Every structure is written in C-alpha cells, then in structure tokens.
Amino acid sequence: MLRAMTELSIQATDLVRNFGTRRAVNGVSLTLVAGDCLALFGPNGAGKTTLLRMLGGLLRPTSGSAAIEGIPLPGSADVRARVGLVSHQTMLYDALTARENVEFSARMYGVQDVRAAADEVLTRLGAASFADVRVRSLSRGMQQRVSVARAIVHSPSVLLADEPFTGLDAAGASALTGMLAALRDSGATIIIVTHNLDEALALCTAAAIMREGRFVRLDRAPIPAREEYTALYRELSVDAA
C-alpha cells in the first residue's frame, strides 16, 4: 500500500476553463507528488476556486487535462473517491448533528464501517465532545472542524481546501493549521487557496500566485521568507487591480 514519495499525485496540463465568454482559468500546468502541500494565493477572481473545482471533479475543463494519481479528470467515481473537499462554506446540513453529517459523508464515499469511521475522525479533530450537537448550534470554529472531518472521513489522498480559514478566529485558524499539518504528514497531498500568508506559508512545501487565470509565480521549497514573499505577493497582486 505504501507509495513512493515521488509518486505523482496531481498532474495538470494547460487547464483552461471558460464561463460563457469569460476565461476563468487560462492555461495552468501543475505537478504535485504525494506529501506536497501547495499554497495558492491571488486576488479575487484570479481563477483559484475554478482551478480547485476542476481538480475536485466538480467542473469540466474547457481544454487541457488533469489527473489525480494517474486517473484522468473529470472522471469516474473512482477519482472523486480519492479527493476531499473543504471550503469556507461548511457544506454541512445544519439541522443534522456533527456525527450525522460525517456519517452521511462516509456513506456517500462507500466507507464500510460508517459509525467507527465517523467516531475516529471526530475524535482526531477534537470534535468528539460536540458530536451529537446539531451543527446549527455550533460556533463557526467548531463547524469548520466538523467540515474537515466530513472531508477526510474517507481518508482521501488529495485534499482541496478553498479559503478554509475564512470566518475563523485566531484559535480556530491555528487549530485548522494543526489539522492540515497532520494530514500532510500522513502523506496526503494538499492544495490550499487562501489569503492568509502566515498560516499557509508555515504549512506548505510550495506556493503559487495566480492572476488572471494563470500562475504568475510558483515556488518550491525553499519558499522565500515570509516578509519577502509578502512583498512579492503584494507587488504581483496589486498590479492586477
């Protein structure tokens, strides 16, 4: 079951996506191996979310190709089963409890022992104490924990996170960073779209800046120091406005 660390996890070539006449993603190529963590920065409307949704199998590329662990996208159920999705929207049902949400997600991914898998992942994320509380009455930070639990209950090998820090206070953000770090260390490949340079740079092994549908900069470890990168980012994204 052990994969070599150099095993290709995400491979994208010249991805393009149009919405009507607007081109949201304009030729993105990317290669990530297992255990990579990519931080994706960029101004609003740069195409980050669209790129993520294509990699998650939610959107069809207009042209170009992508593969997750060698299986081409957009694809079969088989490739969707390997991906987990987190965003600033929790994608939870607020009338259901945390456990019911996670169990439902586990069922959708064909997990065998739904109950045990939900228990295990809720405990791992420190959400066991409020597992039987309805999501509606949980704080934003607690909801985000449940949302991450929902996304990783099927042990995905790729996690796509779209602005997961939005709406979290400092404590919530640092807890989320811890969870993502643990996931990365367990060998999952992660892409994080975010505006929080601090958290993301601490976590990631690669960083990219996107603008007008393209990567205008891609750094592999070692990523420039935080101050230097912040300046770079500001320069590259202010230009766009």
Add this chain to the structure above:
Amino acid sequence: MKFSKLGVVAVIAVIGVYIRAIYFTPFDALQGPAQKILYVHAPSAWVGLYLAFGLVFITSVLYLWLKDPKLDRVASSSAEVGFVFTSVVLITGPLWAKPIWGAYWTWDARLTLTLFLWFIYAGYIILRGAIDDFEMRARFSAVLGILGALLVPFIHLSVYFFRTMHPMPVLLKPSAPSMPSDMVITLVSAFCALTLLYAWLLHERYLLATERDAALEGRS
C-alpha cells in the same frame, strides 16, 4: 433594417396572400367574414405549435449531445419566433370564436393544448432570462425544450377526455377538404407564406444571437 432575399420573398408572399384572402376569396356561406381569420389562425398554429416547437425539440436533443452553441441559438430563436406565432393563434382564435361559438374562450382540448404550449414557451423564455452563464443557459433550456415536447402528447391525451368542439383541421381530414377550392388555395398559400415568414424571422433572430454572442466575446 436590411432585408435579406428571404425576407423580401417572405414579406411579399404574406402581403400577396392576405390581399387575396381579403379581396379575392369568397365569404363563407355560414360564418361570413369571421371565417377569414382562419387564413391567419391555422397557418400560425402550424408554424407555432408544430414547426417551431418541433425544431426546438430537435435542436435541444442535439445540443445536449453535441454541445454546439449554434444549436442553442437555433433552439432559442425558434422558441421566440414560435412564441409570437402561438400568441397570434391565441389572439385570433377567440376573435373568431366570439361570433361563431358565442364565447371568446372554451376549455376545449385544442385550445387548452395551445394555451399550455404557450405557457411552456413563456417558461422557456423566462428561464433563459434568469441565467447569465451561456453554457448553463443552453443546457437548462435544452432540458426544458425536450421535456416540453414530451409533454405535448400527454396534454393532448388528458384534455381529449373533454369533448372537443374545435373544427377538425380542414386540410388534415381524411376525406377531401370540405371547402370551396378558392378557399383551399388561399389557405394553402397562407401556410406557405407564413412558413416563409417563420424561416425568415428565425434566420434574422439567429443572426442577432450570433452577433450578440460575438459582441460579448469581444468585450471580455
């Protein structure tokens, strides 16, 4: 507005047919002048209910299969033009029915069918207005176009259980047309003229859609 050749032919044909219908075709012995509305009503029904709706169905199926934006333009153009012709049917019908049946409207099978096709056209146009994304608009309207066509036999079947008092379509009767030949000639030419008119309007509307898409493309 620049007239294409097709446009010139269509407009002349329509004018010619209706001059003939008004001045050179005899009055119906029983119905008098009211019968002349038939020359607008029946051909409009042919265009709006069968031709335009059929084309919407075919292009919708093809669109979902081939995803070619041209097919969506044809479908939406045909739906808009068909909507106008169906509206003409719904307006001319009651004008004829009032003197002949004594009421503007009855819940007769054919009338109800026409009304609901008109509703589906209207829903189709409103649906398109409520979606900004081209591709999604095309897909959604294709879905509605297909479902709408499949609905027609069911509306027909379910309203058929009410007795219909609508005259049988004169030209579709199995026996010889029960109409003086003068009238038949006028009616047949009106069918041709309005079919030409439809073809021309469809073509113009299609060109407009193409231009509009191209303009939007250029802007972004």
Add this chain to the structure above:
Amino acid sequence: MPPSTRVAPVHRRAPGFVGSTLAIARKDTLIELRSRSVILSALAFAVLAITIFFFAWDPTAVASIDLAPGVLWVIFTFSGLLGLHRSFGVEQPTRAMDALLAAPVDREAIYLGKLIANLAFVIVVQAISLPAVALLYNVPIGGYMWPLIGVVLLASVGLVAVGTLFSSMAVSTRLAELLLPLLALPFFVPVILPAAQATARLMNGRAVSEVSGYLSILAAFDVVFLVVCTLLYPYTLEQ
C-alpha cells in the same frame, strides 16, 4: 517519513447505486423531520385552503361532492410545490451540493434520492389532507378508498418526478423559487386533470373500471417522465 504515518489503507469502494439513493433520501427526510418547518406550513396551507374553498363556494348551489375533488387536487398541487422548493434548498446555504457532487455517487442516485424524499413529503401531506377533506366536506370515502389511494399515488409520482427536476434547475437561476411554479405547473396539468377527473368519478360512486383510462394516462406519464427526468438530471448540474 516512516510508513506508519502514511494515509491509512482505505476502502475505496464506490457506494452502490441503491445504497446512496436511499442514504440521500434518508438524509433529506431526517432534515425535514428535524426542522418540520416545511411540512407544517404545507399542512397549515392545506387546512386554510379547505376553509377558504368552503366559504368561497355557495354550498346551496354546488354540492360538496362536486367541490371536494377540485379542493383536494388544488391542495395537493400547491402543498407539493412547497415541498419541492425545499428539496434542493436544503443544500443551498452551505453549498452542501458541492460535497454531494464531489462524492463518488451517481448523479442519477442524487435525483432519485431527492425524489423519494419528496414523495414521502407529499404522501404525508396527502395522508392528512385527504381525510380532512372527506371529514369537513362530508364526503364518505370508505367505499373506494383503495382505488382513490391508487390514483393519488400514481399522480404523486408524476408530479414529484418533474417537480424535483425543475427544483434542481430553479435553485441555480436568479429567480430561484419564483421560477419553480412557472416551469412546473404546465407540466402538472396532464397529471392533475386525469387525477381530478378520476377522483370525481370515484366520489360519485362510479365503478373503478370507469376510471381505468385515467389511470393508464397517469401510469404512462409516470414511466415516461421518471425515465426522462432521471436521464436529464445530470444536465441540470454545474459541469
């Protein structure tokens, strides 16, 4: 990195079609049972409609047995629409639909799961409003209860099949819930018409054989639109 910290071996077995369909239906039903908001408003609507219809008609001119079928089907239609609004609405506030679409389930299973939940909703409303109409309008339904239930169920499948599809389309448009009745009601007519006619005939004591024509229209509608809507549903999703 030591092997022990790698991603645990996973059981990547796409869930079965029936299993995911039922899980989605169960989830939607559970949400409705928890919040109860829509079902209660549908029932309140039903009772209000029964009352309003009663006072809008002149009971000395129209016998209640002639009024009851119409009232029944107006209630079924509009309370059904209330439930259908909610169907894809529960996924909206937190974009839970994205999670469903990202999961390895068939799109058709999502549609059928939603359809089953909507059908359950409609049947609950009917199970309460049918006896209510019978009681308040003094129409005895005991003698032909089973054929009547058959008519109601056949009609409900058709209504919910097209309604669920249009609900999925309507939530993605700018008009959202305003669009649903506009799209769905013309499609409801060929269902409600034979259903109301059959109900009226049954209530007037006609034999079941006299309504078989209506029943076959309803059955044909169900089959055609169940199949076609299931096939078309994936086209109503973002792709």
